[in-house]
Amino acid sequence: MAIPFSKMHGLGNDFVILDCRAQPLTLDAAAIRRLGDRHFGVGFDQLLTIEPSTDPRCAFAYGIWNRDGSRSGQCGNGVRCVAAWLARDGALGEGLIDLMSPSGPVRVERLPDARVRVDMGEPRFAPATLPFDVAEERDRYRIGLPARTVEIGAVSMGNPHAVIEVDDPAVAEVDIIGPQLEHAAEFPRGCNVGFAKVLSRSAIALRVWERGVGETLACGTAACAAMAVMHRRKRVDDQVEINLPGGTLGILWQGSGHPLWMTGPAAFAFEGVWHE
Template identity: 70%
Template sequence: MALAFSKMHGLGNDFVILDCREHPLALTIEDIRRLADRHRGVGFDQLLSIETSHDPAHAFAYGIWNRDGSPSGQCGNGVRCVAAWLAREGALDAAEVSLMSPSGPVRVACLADGRVRVNMGEPDFSPATIPLAVDGEADTYRTRIDDGTITFAAVSMGNPHAVIAVDGIAQAHVTQIGARLSSAAIFPQGCNVGFVERRSRTSLALRVWERGVGETLACGTGACAAMAVQRKHGLVDDTVDVQLPGGSLEIHWQGPGHPLWMTGPASFSFEGTWHE
């Protein structure tokens, strides 16, 4: 099998992008895992398939798969790369268009400075939507991990997120806590786990353990989730710079009743063909 692909990244969160506009994705879970292998395959955090939209209200659709082959509902860095890929192909015929993600429509705009702006929708704190196995909505929740108790906030950005406030991002136990909370029973579908340090009312530092992937250099929906939680708690202004290991994202959210906007780069790495 010869499979043409594009390799892209958003702040180091890397993707293999497949053009599936004429032919649907025909990879098995094992195929995806082999392709994701950084030693024997191409290597990526997520696989993105660009597809024809069956609804004229949306220019295109896209699918998302984690490196372990599991599907994902949304990927903030990924949608920016999808938009940039389509723009390079000359396939976007408007300044701002709607794309259909696995979790619903998102509006994207490719800016003159090379960044991509995305309407990520309104953050949803409802436990049923996240989903989160608790009796009712609260600002924070607690659950036992091994011999300790973890306090976290939770929100859906089209995929589930736990957000843990920390005093220092460098000392955060991302691997130990992230891996366990990501698969804890309180999150029936698993979750992404963000560790956020508030540096000012306009600046956050963040590291994220992504379900099905592990810690990544950047997580777009994780940056949105962290800002949304901090904004809900009145700790930050409506426009925040979120600094991730791979770089920074600008997140803007006025609050309930308004969509959240994410702005950041999308970069091309190389084109290739995978022979299996």
């Protein structure tokens, strides 16, 4: 079976995009893992499908699969790439357009400089929304791991996030704490883990361990989560730059009752055909 694809990335967080507007995805989890293998397949952090929307409010829908074949509810860098792909195809109009994500409608806008602005919705801190199995909502939680006990903030951006404040993300134990916290009993569906340092009222440095993927060069929802947690703690202002290993994202959030907006680039790498 020959499958045409586009390879894209947002700040190095890379994707294979499949056009499923005419025919649904037929790959099972094992085939997705083969496609995502960086040695024997094409390689990606997430697989994205572009699909017709069943909701008349939305122009199109998109699906998200992690490299391990599991489903994801949202992907901030991914939705920017979906918007850029649709714009290149001539299928995305001007101004604000609604797309249907696995977690619900998302509003996107292509900017003149080829960046994409995305309404990521309001951050949700209630533990049940992640889900996060704790007795009550708090600003800070202590979670016991095999390596050590860590203090986290927890928030949903359409997918579950734990945010750890660190002295220096460059030397944080991402490959140790990340997978342990991803699979902690308190997170029955796993979580993404951000290692964040507040640099100033308008800047945060961040590394990310993504659920079902591992460490990535960037993660849009993790950038949103880090800003939301630090904003709630009154550590940062309403507009923040998130500095990730792959580049910088702009996040705007005015607090409770307001949506969070993410702005960043989306780039095409190449087109190809994968033979399954």
